Amino acid sequence: MVEHDAGQLNPVTAELITAARPLGAVSAVVVGGHAEELAPQLAQYGAVQVVNATAADYDARLITPEVDALHALGQANPAPIIIAADRTGNEIAGRLGARLASGVLANVSAIAADRSATLSIFGGSTEVTAQAHGNCPIYTVQPGAIEPSEAPAQAQIAPMPLPAATERDVQVVGFTAAEKSARPELGTAKTVVAGGRGVGDDFAGVVEPLADALSAAVGATRDVVDEGWYDPALQIGQTGVTVSPDLYIGLGISGAIQHTSGMQTSGTIVVVNQDQDEPFFQIADLGVVTDLHEFVPALIEELKKRA
Structure with a gap:
């Protein structure tokens, strides 16, 4: 279809x-x-x-x-x-x-x-x-x-x-279009930057700027969505969107199976977390053990220099 x-x-x-x-x-x-x-x-x-x-x-x-x-x-x-x-x-x-x-x-x-x-x-x-x-x-x-x-x-x-609607059909009586983001669609994006509980509610200050520097889509874990910190439509995992980008960057994500089942077919997986024992590092191609709130701004500045 x-x-x-x-x-x-x-x-x-x-x-x-x-x-x-x-x-x-x-x-x-x-x-x-x-x-x-x-x-x-x-x-x-x-x-x-x-x-x-x-x-x-x-x-x-x-x-x-x-x-x-x-x-x-x-x-x-x-x-x-x-x-x-x-x-x-x-x-x-x-x-x-x-x-x-x-x-x-x-x-x-x-x-x-x-x-x-x-x-x-x-x-x-x-x-x-x-x-x-x-x-x-x-x-x-x-x-x-x-x-x-x-x-x-x-x-x-x-x-x-096609046949006309019957009494079994749901009828749309009103419609308000969702606001279109300038970022790529999450499900088909070639680069995804996702944030977990370690980001807290600072997606606008950490995750989104890095995504924009990479022309990437933004994703989130279920616990972030449950806390009300980010849009549920951008949740990645078993009960969210499944993604398979060429590059996946996970910030402050522990790596619970609920999340990894929705992204583990990604090409290159980069994990940034200050706890090196988190299970997410087990599937990472590149792991960075550091404070993401210090690392991400430095990374963005370096990307700007190379743009």
Whole structure:
């Protein structure tokens, strides 16, 4: 399923198409319009068909148009279904699994031609290969887990009118857009700076300046969110966002499994903490044992000199 924001393609879509190519010809499903303007970009990564799923009342509905579109396609032409592993995508996958009587593998990091997938279990401590049964096995793929690659194709656009809402649909009666940050999206960012309890409530003075110096996204641990120190939408971990950036910097984070399960597939992991016995150092590529409130400002100054 294509992830986009009013016609702006989300980078995770290229990853989804790349992951789907070993399974056969790829159909990219665009729900809610903008299929024609997105088709050239989707074809560049290997989509041979772009399904334009539209509904007149799309803006007044939640989740069900996407579920209806993928359900109808799965019934008409059974095939694997691949969705981004975010809150919305995992909910769509669960509903589809029930409707299509097919298995669901969530938060996978790779999909093979035999329909098996690689994923982590037990809070990220063990990596396994699993298979989902049914005519339409469903996968949600961790953003950042797959390196996108181009495979240019000729994409045909296929119109798909969706049914109108029923009494089961949630109706949107009011909408206030979230304020857009100038920083990268957390789930797809190539660099992430995250803060834990050791930062305290000083994210604006420590974490955010370092993130801005690196053009990075900002994340937080669950205990920080529970204390009300930072936005819950930016929580990383089992009950938050899963990230897999090229560079992950953790400031004042102990390394509880709740958090590490959501970021341990990152490329290079840097840990800054004054307690060298914290478990986070066990998965770090580089550990800095120091007072982060002294270290981070010095690091920012050095980055400015090299800019």
